[in-house]
Amino acid sequence: MNKPSVTGASLLDALRLPLPRLRANQPPTTATTPAWQRQLQAIAEVQLARFPFLIQMRAIWRLLREERPDWAWLLPLLVIVFVRTYRRERERMQQR
DSSP: OOOOOOOHHHHHHHHTOOOTTOOSSSOOOTTTSOHHHHHHHHHHHHHHHHOHHHHHHHHHHHHHHHTGGGHHHHHHHHHHHHHHHHHHHHHHHHHO
16 A cells, blocks of 8 residues: 655644744745745754654644643643552562
């Protein structure tokens, strides 16, 4: 099967990666975008592709921003889950 190709613009749009001076409501078209901005976008795409962790962190951050009204209970819940998981894993490592 052929995988659909992912272009840099679609990857950056999917991640909503804010680049300097490109924060307009609508992204500029390729015809009106200066060459240096297209090169900057291409560099950002390559760097993101090299480090998948950055893609994951950006997606998590975007999801957290969308849940901002629920932060009052969501963040303490995440802290509790993190602490419990950390303690369990630490106990497992000490038993070995």
